[in-house]
Amino acid sequence: xxxxxxxxxxxxxxxxxxxxxxxxxxxxxxxxxxxxxxxxxxxxxxxxxxxxxxxxxxxxxxxxxxxxxxxxxxxxxxxxxxxxxxxxxxxxxxxxxxxxxxxxxxxxxxxx
Amino acid sequence: xxxxxxxxxxxxxxxxxxxxxxxxxxxxxxxxxxxxxxxxxxxxxxxxxxxxxxxxxxxxxxxxxxxxxxxxxxxxxxxxxxxxxxxxxxxxxxxxxxxxxxxxxxxxxxxxx
Numbered sequence: 372x373x374x375x376x377x378x379x380x381x382x383x384x385x386x387x388x389x390x391x392x393x394x395x396x397x398x399x400x401x402x403x404x405x406x407x408x409x410x411x412x413x414x415x416x417x418x419x420x421x422x423x424x425x426x427x428x429x430x431x432x433x434x435x436x437x438x439x440x441x442x443x444x445x446x447x448x449x450x451x452x453x454x455x456x457x458x459x460x461x462x463x464x465x466x467x468x469x470x471x472x473x474x475x476x477x478x479x480x481x482x483x
Numbered sequence: 484x485x486x487x488x489x490x491x492x493x494x495x496x497x498x499x500x501x502x503x504x505x506x507x508x509x510x511x512x513x514x515x516x517x518x519x520x521x522x523x524x525x526x527x528x529x530x531x532x533x534x535x536x537x538x539x540x541x542x543x544x545x546x547x548x549x550x551x552x553x554x555x556x557x558x559x560x561x562x563x564x565x566x567x568x569x570x571x572x573x574x575x576x577x578x579x580x581x582x583x584x585x586x587x588x589x590x591x592x593x594x595x596x
Contacts, residue, residue, distance in 0.1 A: 405584045412592060414489075414575055415526075420584035460525065462585075468514050469580025473526040 373398045375463050377474035384451055385482050392446040392477045394461035399439045403464040405471065406435050406446050408457045415460065419446070451481045485510045489576055489588030496566055496595050503562045504591045506576035511556035514580070517549070520573040520590075529574075532559045566595045 374397045384390055394404070403422050407415040419428045419435040421444065427436040434447040444461055458478045462471035488507045496502050506515065514533055518526040530538040530551055538551040552560045563570055575590045 403584060407587075412573070412590075414589035415587040417584055417586060422582070462526075464580070464585070467580050468531075469512075469578060469585040470514070470516055470528065470531060471526075471577070471585055472528075475525045 373401070373463055373465060373472045375461060375472050375474035377459075377461055377477050379477060380475065381478045381480075383480040383482065386451060386453060388451050388481075389447070389449050390451055390479070392448070392459050392461075392479070394444040394446070394474055396442050396444075396463045396472075398463075398465070399442050400465070401439065401463045402466050404435075404437050404444050405462050405464065406433075406444075407460045407462065409460060409476070410457050418459075448479075451479075453481050453483050455479060455481050485512065485579065485586060487576060487578060487586060487588035489591055491591055492589060493592040494594070496593065498567050498595055500566055501562055501564045502566065502593060503560050504574055504576070506559045506561070506588055508557045508578050512578040513556070514578065515553065515559045516577040516585075517551065517559075517561045518575045518577060520575065522571070526575065529561070563593065566593075568595045571595045 376395045378393045405420045406418040421437040432449040437444045458476045460476045462473045486509045490505045517529040529544045530540045532538045532553040534553045550562045573590045576588045579585045
């Protein structure tokens with residue numbers, strides 16, 4: 372049974388810092404891994420999707436990597452801004468259906 | 484990616500009553516998913532809804548409590564039945580997969596009093 376873990380649970384950084392959020396999964400036979408952002412009380416916004424055959428994806432200041440052999444993914448945020456403050460969730464997909472197993476999330480606060 | 488519209492966005496309900504949440508996708512999708520997010524927690528999958536067949540429920544969730552309909556390839560409903568305060572959560576529907584990944588509605592924030 373797939374289990375997804377995110378470390379740290381919470382993170383507070385000053386504006387401008389580069390930071391890394393970690394995600395680990397127990398079953399390396401994943402189909403894809405997806406990173407989401409969730410603002411308080413809101414739905415999920417997809418940030419990056421990494422297929423199992425890929426090693427990383429980039430979008431603007433965000434870069435996500437995937438290492439299936441070690442069961443890890445990282446989300447790198449460059450030059451953090453207060454607007455980046457949110458909860459970041461990683462989720463592992465076991466097939467192409469869209470069904471996901473979520474980690475507990477990392478709540479990020481970027482201080483001005 | 485497709486757009487999912489979810490209604491209502493929030494509701495406050497009396498215990499013992501039921502609430503039906505609607506999820507509309509702007510394109511046809513094979514599978515739709517319903518998740519629950521309890522306060523301060525991550526998302527837990529309730530069930531997978533396929534068009535034309537009964538939903539498949541995850542461990543800990545039963546059809547009598549969370550009946551699901553999937554009448555066509557763009558629409559699904561989740562009913563939260565005989566509600567108690569423990570059902571207070573955000574409920575989210577999702578669809579997609581494959582090369583585009585999963586996408587989500589904006590969620591329904593349910594408070595049971």
